[in-house]
Each structure stands twice: as structure tokens, then as C-alpha cells.
Amino acid sequence: MKQNETLLEVKKLGKRFGGNWAIKEVDITIKENEIIGVIGPNGAGKTTLFNMMTGFLNPTEGEVFFKGKNITKLSSHEICKSGISRTFQIVKPFGGLSVLDNVMIGVLNKENNISKAREKAREYIDLVGLSPFIDQPANSLPLGNRKRLEVARAVATNPEVIMLDEVMGGLNDDETIEMMEIIGKLHKEGLTVLLIEHNMHALMSLSEKVVVLCYGEKLAEGTAEEISSNQKVIDAYLGSD
Amino acid sequence: MITQLILGGILLGGVYALMAIGLTLIFGVMRIVNFAHGEFVMCGMYIAFFLYSTLQIGPYYAILIVTPLMFAIGWLLNEILIKRLIGAEHVTQIFVTVGLSMMLTSGALMIFSGNFLRVQTPMTTKALDIGGGILVGLPQLIAFVISMIVSAFMFVFLKRTMIGKAIRATTQNRMSSTLMGVDIKKVYAFTFAIGTALTGLSAALLMPMYPVFPTIGVNFVLMTFVVVVMGGLGSIPGALLGGLIIGVIETISAYYIDPGWKQAVYFSVFILLLVFRPQGFFGQIGAEEL
Amino acid sequence: MKNKLLDIPKTYYFFGILFLLAVFVQGDFILDIITMTFIWAALASAWNISGGYAGQFSLGHAGFLGVGAYTSTLLYINFEVSPWFGMILGGIIAALFALLIGVLCFRLKGPFYTLATIAFAELVFISSTQLRDITNGSMGLQIPFETGFINFVFEDANTYAILSFILMFVVFLISSYIKNSKIGYYLIAMREDPDAASSLGINIKFLKLFATSLSAFLTAICGTFLVQYILFIEPANFLMLSISIKIAMIAIVGGMNLPIGPVLGAILLTPLELLLRGYTSEIAGLHLFIFGLILLLVVLVQPKGLAEISWFKNKKVLRWNGVKQNETKRDIA
Numbered sequence: 064m065k066q067n068e069t070l071l072e073v074k075k076l077g078k079r080f081g082g083n084w085a086i087k088e089v090d091i092t093i094k095e096n097e098i099i100g101v102i103g104p105n106g107a108g109k110t111t112l113f114n115m116m117t118g119f120l121n122p123t124e125g126e127v128f129f130k131g132k133n134i135t136k137l138s139s140h141e142i143c144k145s146g147i148s149r150t151f152q153i154v155k156p157f158g159g160l161s162v163l164d165n166v167m168i169g170v171l172n173k174e175n176n177i178s179k180a181r182e183k184a185r186e187y188i189d190l191v192g193l194s195p196f197i198d199q200p201a202n203s204l205p206l207g208n209r210k211r212l213e214v215a216r217a218v219a220t221n222p223e224v225i226m227l228d229e230v231m232g233g234l235n236d237d238e239t240i241e242m243m244e245i246i247g248k249l250h251k252e253g254l255t256v257l258l259i260e261h262n263m264h265a266l267m268s269l270s271e272k273v274v275v276l277c278y279g280e281k282l283a284e285g286t287a288e289e290i291s292s293n294q295k296v297i298d299a300y301l302g303s304d
Numbered sequence: 305m306i307t308q309l310i311l312g313g314i315l316l317g318g319v320y321a322l323m324a325i326g327l328t329l330i331f332g333v334m335r336i337v338n339f340a341h342g343e344f345v346m347c348g349m350y351i352a353f354f355l356y357s358t359l360q361i362g363p364y365y366a367i368l369i370v371t372p373l374m375f376a377i378g379w380l381l382n383e384i385l386i387k388r389l390i391g392a393e394h395v396t397q398i399f400v401t402v403g404l405s406m407m408l409t410s411g412a413l414m415i416f417s418g419n420f421l422r423v424q425t426p427m428t429t430k431a432l433d434i435g436g437g438i439l440v441g442l443p444q445l446i447a448f449v450i451s452m453i454v455s456a457f458m459f460v461f462l463k464r465t466m467i468g469k470a471i472r473a474t475t476q477n478r479m480s481s482t483l484m485g486v487d488i489k490k491v492y493a494f495t496f497a498i499g500t501a502l503t504g505l506s507a508a509l510l511m512p513m514y515p516v517f518p519t520i521g522v523n524f525v526l527m528t529f530v531v532v533v534m535g536g537l538g539s540i541p542g543a544l545l546g547g548l549i550i551g552v553i554e555t556i557s558a559y560y561i562d563p564g565w566k567q568a569v570y571f572s573v574f575i576l577l578l579v580f581r582p583q584g585f586f587g588q589i590g591a592e593e594l
Numbered sequence: 595m596k597n598k599l600l601d602i603p604k605t606y607y608f609f610g611i612l613f614l615l616a617v618f619v620q621g622d623f624i625l626d627i628i629t630m631t632f633i634w635a636a637l638a639s640a641w642n643i644s645g646g647y648a649g650q651f652s653l654g655h656a657g658f659l660g661v662g663a664y665t666s667t668l669l670y671i672n673f674e675v676s677p678w679f680g681m682i683l684g685g686i687i688a689a690l691f692a693l694l695i696g697v698l699c700f701r702l703k704g705p706f707y708t709l710a711t712i713a714f715a716e717l718v719f720i721s722s723t724q725l726r727d728i729t730n731g732s733m734g735l736q737i738p739f740e741t742g743f744i745n746f747v748f749e750d751a752n753t754y755a756i757l758s759f760i761l762m763f764v765v766f767l768i769s770s771y772i773k774n775s776k777i778g779y780y781l782i783a784m785r786e787d788p789d790a791a792s793s794l795g796i797n798i799k800f801l802k803l804f805a806t807s808l809s810a811f812l813t814a815i816c817g818t819f820l821v822q823y824i825l826f827i828e829p830a831n832f833l834m835l836s837i838s839i840k841i842a843m844i845a846i847v848g849g850m851n852l853p854i855g856p857v858l859g860a861i862l863l864t865p866l867e868l869l870l871r872g873y874t875s876e877i878a879g880l881h882l883f884i885f886g887l888i889l890l891l892v893v894l895v896q897p898k899g900l901a902e903i904s905w906f907k908n909k910k911v912l913r914w915n916g917v918k919q920n921e922t923k924r925d926i927a
Contacts, residue, residue: 103902105862117793117794137799138792139789139792139793140791140792140793140794140795140796140797140798143793143794143795144795148793148794149793151789151790151793155787155789155790156787157663157782157783157786157787158786158791159782159786160782160783160786164779167779168779168780168783168794168796170781170792170793171776171779171780171794171795172794172795175776177774177775177776177779180776183750216794217793217794220794238827337704337705337706337708337709339705354873385673385894388894393897394649394651394703394704394705395651395846395893395897396894396897397704397705398651398704398705398708399651399842399843399846399889399893400890400893400894402839402889403886403887403888403889403891404652404886404890405886405891406882406883406885406889407886407887407890409879409886410879410880410881410882410883410886411879411883412879413878413879413882414878414879414880417878418878465778493787509597518879522835524710526709526713526716529709533706536907546631554665562724564720564723564724564757565719565720565724566624568716568717568720568721568724569715571713571714571716571717571720572717574709574710574713575698575710575713575714575717576704576708578698578699578702578710578713579698579699580840582701582702582706
């Protein structure tokens with residue numbers, strides 16, 4: 064069985080904008096090869112949390128540890144180098160470049176040789192099912208494929224942890240199922256996955272553990288069943304989904 | 305002595321403020337950095353000179369002709385050229401106006417040759433003694449007064465009129481203002497035309513004080529940018545305050561430091577501003593965002 | 595390296611022809627055009643590493659040109675240091691200067707970065723005119739005509755042409771190598787989307803500093819070549835804003851996305867300028883007017899430059915399409 068060592072630790076993380084605490088005193092422990100879902104109503108602070116963990120935002124207080132090392136103050140590219148990659152809620156493809164080149168740039172994180180990087184990139188593109196579009200410019204792809212490209216590119220950096228920010232947002236039912244399969248595959252390959260998702264069904268069926276944020280604070284934590292029967296959570300969502 | 309210098313600087317700064325108001329408006333609304341702004345002033349000065357030398361129209365009367373004329377020229381220029389820069393790549397936005405400034409400078413050289421041309425009326429050499437032995441040049445005083453009136457007018461205009469509000473809304477959020485029914489194309493055209501008109505006005509005010517020559521634009525454009533960045537991009541009160549401060553810095557440094565280094569002073573100020581406080585005094589938009 | 599040689603035969607034939615021109619053409623006037631064209635080609639290629647590849651549109655490169663030229667000249671005149679060594683030192687100083695600018699102006703975007711570079715270059719210009727004890731101010735410095743390889747002064751015009759060719763070719767190779775390397779791809783990523791790029795492990799700060807320092811280093815070296823050719827330096831010839839504009843313009847008109855672009859730009863524009871200046875000298879300023887117009891039109895209509903036009907394109911050489919800054923904004927406006 065898997066080691067289940069603690070990989071990523073968020074300790075009392077907080078972020079204040081002016082007088083408003085977007086995130087306050089959040090603790091999360093993530094073990095190796097876990098899939099953790101983060102849910103919460105709009106404005107709960109989920110993306111802010113992700114941004115603080117990946118070097119895109121400086122926390123006002125608290126710390127983040129990765130494999131025992133304090134990564135709180137690291138810049139975004141250093142975080143990637145450490146082994147944590149992420150996707151963006153609003154996808155950011157390198158529009159003028161082909162799908163292949165986009166993913167290849169991800170591979171270049173660990174591979175210096177261009178031709179080898181290109182070859183490796185094909186594998187990741189295959190993983191997300193984008194091989195038919197491999198030479199097309201990224202800005203010609205519809206949203207569903209752009210989301211897949213975003214995932215492929217992030218995974219191509221060969222991380223230990225991947226953080227997916229609403230990667231199913233805007234996808235139809237079929238596309239959602241395909242994305243769930245992709246995430247399942249990633250998990251099987253040994254990746255640790257953090258997932259922000261509004262799609263309750265998808266998140267609940269994928270996640271081993273679910274963290275609920277509300278107004279910037281951790282409201283509850285537990286398995287999918289525990290969370291869906293948690294009264295506080297239900298109240299916070301007021302019957303959504 | 306220092307009072308004299310400060311006073312002189314403030315008076316000069318009024319005109320700088322006027323130039324800067326035009327530039328900061330254009331930037332705030334259209335997010336375009338107009339590298340040819342100094343050459344617009346140059347054009348206004350040549351027009352004022354022409355009106356005086358051929359039609360004997362004194363520069364202060366010329367204001368009534370130059371300002372509307374520059375307004376029209378600005379509107380036209382926007383139609384032909386500037387509106388294509390909105391949302392264009394940086395390289396286009398920068399180098400179209402750079403090319404334009406080259407054309408204007410060399411055009412002036414071709415038409416007027418490199419001579420320094422001045423407007424000298426009996427008024428231009430008059431100076432008033434306002435007590436305490438402090439002398440104030442009459443053209444400087446007039447320029448300052450008119451600049452202040454127009455600046456105040458611009459401020460009220462932006463606050464109270466519909467067009468003014470449309471302009472301010474666009475500065476803050478283009479997308480939302482279009483959703484609110486603002487005709488953005490008209491706002492762009494109007495803003496650019498006003499900005500250009502203000503350069504014309506500044507030019508007419510400057511003519512009694514400075515000579516015009518084809519490369520004078522370079523001096524103006526950089527200095528105006530310093531004022532705009534200092535005041536904060538898109539802020540009229542900032543442009544005003546920045547203009548006055550730069551005017552004072554210029555007169556003081558021209559006196560105490562070798563005039564050759566004078567420009568180095570405000571270039572240094574500029575760099576310091578861009579590095580340490582790019583939003584200036586009142587800026588809503590940082591020099592980091594576009 | 596071998597792969598790339600087989601991949602782009604056309605380009606090497608092209609340079610072969612240019613080399614032969616430098617060796618065999620006779621006649622001072624035409625050799626002058628050839629030599630100056632090569633030097634401007636090198637300058638524009640060097641600028642392009644910072645401007646085209648990294649998106650840092652500098653209008654202050656004349657500052658680096660002047661730093662290089664003054665460093666080697668002052669060392670040679672005052673301390674008899676060979677300009678070959680002075681050149682390297684000048685390059686290093688320019689690179690350090692670029693690092694300083696880069697660190698200070700790292701967050702500035704687009705036109706504001708450009709304005710900052712103008713301010714820096716103007717400071718260098720003013721310093722060179724004011725520090726008369728060192729630089730002799732506007733009067734300039736003359737390099738004595740004592741020929742010899744160590745002195746970097748030559749009797750034969752063809753020698754200068756060949757040396758300039760080598761300069762141009764070396765800068766081209768450097769530019770080409772970068773473009774097709776990991777750094778080249780990282781630079782593209784940085785231009786397309788800096789946030790996405792950094793999430794993939796790309797160190798934006800390092801990239802920008804690297805590109806601008808290298809660009810400055812090479813520009814300064816060109817400065818030494820230029821001053822050793824002209825044998826005279828004064829602030830107006832090396833440090834004025836118009837020089838910076840010219841360097842940028844050659845790269846932009848030629849094409850910023852292809853390593854060959856700046857070379858083509860120089861070949862088109864340098865002889866054009868020299869001829870225009872000669873034939874229209876009665877109408878002062880006409881050549882500047884035409885150049886301003888060319889710049890304006892190219893950048894408006896075809897910002898990728900002339901090299902992108904199909905018969906110049908070499909499919910094996912890397913290229914990408916420039917990205918419109920913000921597509922939705924274009925819709926509104």
C-alpha cells in the first residue's frame with residue numbers, strides 16, 4: 064500500500080485585503096497520493112487559498128510546508144520546481160503556440176533537450192486525449208479542450224502534487240466524465256491531487272477527503288459522505304446541488 | 305532669491321500641468337502612451353507663430369483659434385490613426401506614435417527649417433513687481449492664470465457633465481461603461497481631441513516665453529510624462545500638482561546646478577518614481593498595468 | 595549544431611553571399627554602405643534579443659552603444675589598452691548597467707518600460723556631454739589612425755567589411771541559437787502569459803535580466819566596432835534617442851520573430867537611409883519623415899515585420915504568431 068506520509072501542510076493560513084479576511088486560520092493536511100476536494104460557496108476563498116499555496120499571493124499569516132520544507136515565501140516558479148503544479152480557473156493557454164509546443168514547455172521544466180521534451184509531451188497529450196489536435200494552435204481549441212490542455216501542460220512538469228482549480232467549469236456532461244477519468248488516471252499514476260470544484264457530484268465521487276470553506280474559514284472536513292450529511296455544510300450552501 | 309525661483313517655478317508649472325492634463329486623460333481613457341505629445345505642442349507653437357507673423361494675431365488671441373483647431377486635428381488624427389491602437393500589441397502602440405513624432409519633427413524641419421522662431425510683443429518682455437523685490441514676468445503670470453482657470457474648468461467638466469462622467473467611467477472600467485450605454489468610440493475621439501486641444505492651448509501660452517524649433521518636442525514629451533507619472537495616471541488633480549512641482553524643480557535646479565544637468569534631475573526623478581511609486585500621488589492605475 | 599546546419603541551408607548561402615561581398619567588392623563608398631549595414635544588422639539583432647524575444651521594448655540601447663564605445667576608446671586613448679580588450683570590458687559594464695535597469699524596472703510594462711529606458715539613455719547622454727574632463731564633451735574624441743590588429747585600426751576598407759560581417763554573423767548565430775533553445779521557448783511563454791509561464795517553473799525575472807544583459811553586452815561590443823571604424827566619438831553620434839529609435843526600427847521592420855529579421859531590416863533600411871540622405875539633402879528632414887512613415891505603417895499593418903512575408907519564411911526556423919494584447923478589448927473598440 065501507499066506510504067501515506069504527510070506531503071503538504073497548510074498551517075493557520077490567512078489573507079487579509081484591507082479590512083477583509085478572505086482566508087482565516089485554515090489548516091489542511093494532505094497526505095501522499097491523496098485526492099482532496101475543496102468546496103465552498105462563491106467567494107469562500109478557494110482560489111485565494113490555492114494562490115497562496117502556489118506562490119501567486121503572499122499570505123498575511125500562516126505557513127505552508129511541503130515535504131517538511133517551508134515553502135510559504137517561495138515564488139511561483141520555485142513552487143513548480145519544488146514539485147507542485149497548478150491549473151488556472153480561467154485557462155491560460157499559450158494561444159499562438161501549438162498544443163504540442165504548449166505541453167512541451169511544461170516538460171522543459173525537468174527536461175533540457177528540446178527533441179526529447181517534444182517526445183515526452185506527446186505522452187501527456189495522449190493522456191488527456193488531445194492527440195488529434197496536437198499541431199493546432201491553442202487558441203483554436205474550444206473550452207473543453209483548452210481545459211484538457213491546461214491539465215496536460217501542468218502535469219507535463221512532472222510534479223508530485225497537482226492543484227486543479229475548477230477544471231470542470233464550463234464543461235458539458237460528457238466532457239466532465241472524461242475529465243474525471245483523466246483525474247482518476249493521474250491519481251493512479253501516483254500524483255497527489257487537490258481539486259477545487261463546483262460540480263458536487265464530480266468532486267464527491269473523486270475525493271477521498273473533502274474540505275469545506277465558507278467565508279474564508281474551514282467549515283468542515285471529512286469524507287464525502289460525512290460532508291454531505293453535515294448540517295453546517297448544508298446550511299452554508301442552502302440546498303445547492 | 306529662492307522665493308523668486310519657487311514662484312517662477314509655480315507659474316511655469318501651470319502650463320506643464322495643462323500639457324499633462326491632456327496626456328493623463330488620454331492615457332486614462334485609452335490606455336495609450338502618446339510619444340508624439342511633445343510634437344503636438346510643437347505644432348501648436350508653430351501655428352501660433354504663423355498666426356502672429358502672417359496675420360498679426362497676438363498669441364493670447366490666437367488661443368481662440370489654435371485651441372479649436374487642435375481639437376479638430378486631434379479628432380481627425382484619432383479617426384485616421386489613434387483609434388486603431390486601442391487593444392493593439394504593445395509594439396504597435398509604442399511605435400506608431402514614435403513614428404508619428406518622427407514625421408512631425410521632420411515635417412517641421414522641412415517646412416520651417418531649424419531656426420528658432422520667437423513671438424515678441426511688447427507684452428512678452430513686461431515684468432511686474434509684486435512686492436518684496438520679486439519680479440514676475442507678465443506672460444508667465446497670464447499663462448498661469450489661464451492654466452488654472454482651464455484646469456479648474458476641466459475638473460468641473462469631468463465631474464458635472466454627462467460627457468465628463470462618461471469619460472471618468474471609461475477610465476475606471478471600459479467594459480462596464482460600454483454595458484452602461486456609453487458610446488466608447490465617441491469617448492475616445494472626444495478625449496483625444498480634448499487632450500490635443502489642451503496641448504494647443506499650452507503651446508499658445510508658451511509661445512511668448514519660448515522659441516519654437518523642430519526638436520522642441522523631445523523636451524516636452526519626457527517632462528510631461530514625468531508630471532503625469534508623478535501625479536498618477538488618469539488623475540487631473542495629480543497632473544496639476546505634478547506640473548507645479550516639476551516647474552519648481554526645474555527652476556531651482558536650473559539655478560543651482562549647471563543647466564546642462566538640469567534635465568538629468570527630472571530624468572532621475574522619473575526613474576525613481578517609476579521604480580518606487582509608479583502610481584504617483586493619486587493614481588488609480590499603476591504604471592504596471594495597462 | 596549539426597542538425598541546425600542541415601535544417602537551414604538557405605540562410606547560410608545567404609550569409610555566404612554577404613561574406614563574398616565583403617571580401618571582393620571594391621570602392622570606398624559602397625564598402626562603407628556594406629560595413630555600416632552589417633554593423634546595424636548586428637545592433638538590431640542584439641536589440642531583438644531583448645525587444646523581440648523578451649518583449650522589452652527598449653528605446654535606450656544607444657546608451658549601451660555609447661558605454662561600449664566610450665569604454666574601449668577611453669581605455670585605448672588614455673591607457674593604450676587594446677580595443678579588443680576594452681570591448682569586452684565595455685560589454686560587461688553595459689551588461690551590468692542593463693542588470694541595474696532590469697532590476698529597477700522589472701515590474702514596468704510596455705510603454706512604461708520604454709519610457710524608463712529612454713530616461714536612462716538620456717542620463718548617459720547628458721553625462722557624456724557634461725563630464726568634459728573625461729569625455730571631452732560634445733567636442734568628442736578622436737582615435738589616432740595608427741593601423742594594426744591590436745589597435746583595431748585598419749587601412750583596408752575590406753578588412754572592416756569582413757570584420758563587420760563576422761560581428762553580424764556571430765550575433766545572428768547567438769540570436770538563432772537562443773531562439774531554438776529552451777530559453778527561446780521560455781521567452782515565448784513569458785510573452786504569451788507570464789503567470790502561466792511561472793506556474794510551469796519559468797523564472798521570469800531571470801529570463802528578462804538574462805535577455806536584456808546579453809542584449810546590452812552585444813550592443814556595447816557593436817559600439818566598439820563602430821567607433822573603431824569611424825575613429826571618432828561624440829555624444830550626438832552614439833547616444834541620442836534617434837539612434838535608439840533607429841536600432842529598434844530596423845529590428846521591427848525587418849521582423850522581430852525570426853533571427854534573420856533584423857538582418858533583413860538592416861539590408862533594406864541602411865542603404866536606403868544613406869541614399870536618401872545623399873539625394874534629398876536639400877530638403878532637410880525628408881529622409882527622417884520617410885523613415886517615420888515606414889515605421890508607422892509597418893507597425894500598424896504588419897507588426898511582425900517584413901521577414902514574415904512568405905518568401906522570406908523558412909519553415910524549419912522557429913516562429914510564432916504575435917498575440918493581440920487583449921482580444922475582447924479590440925471588440926469593444
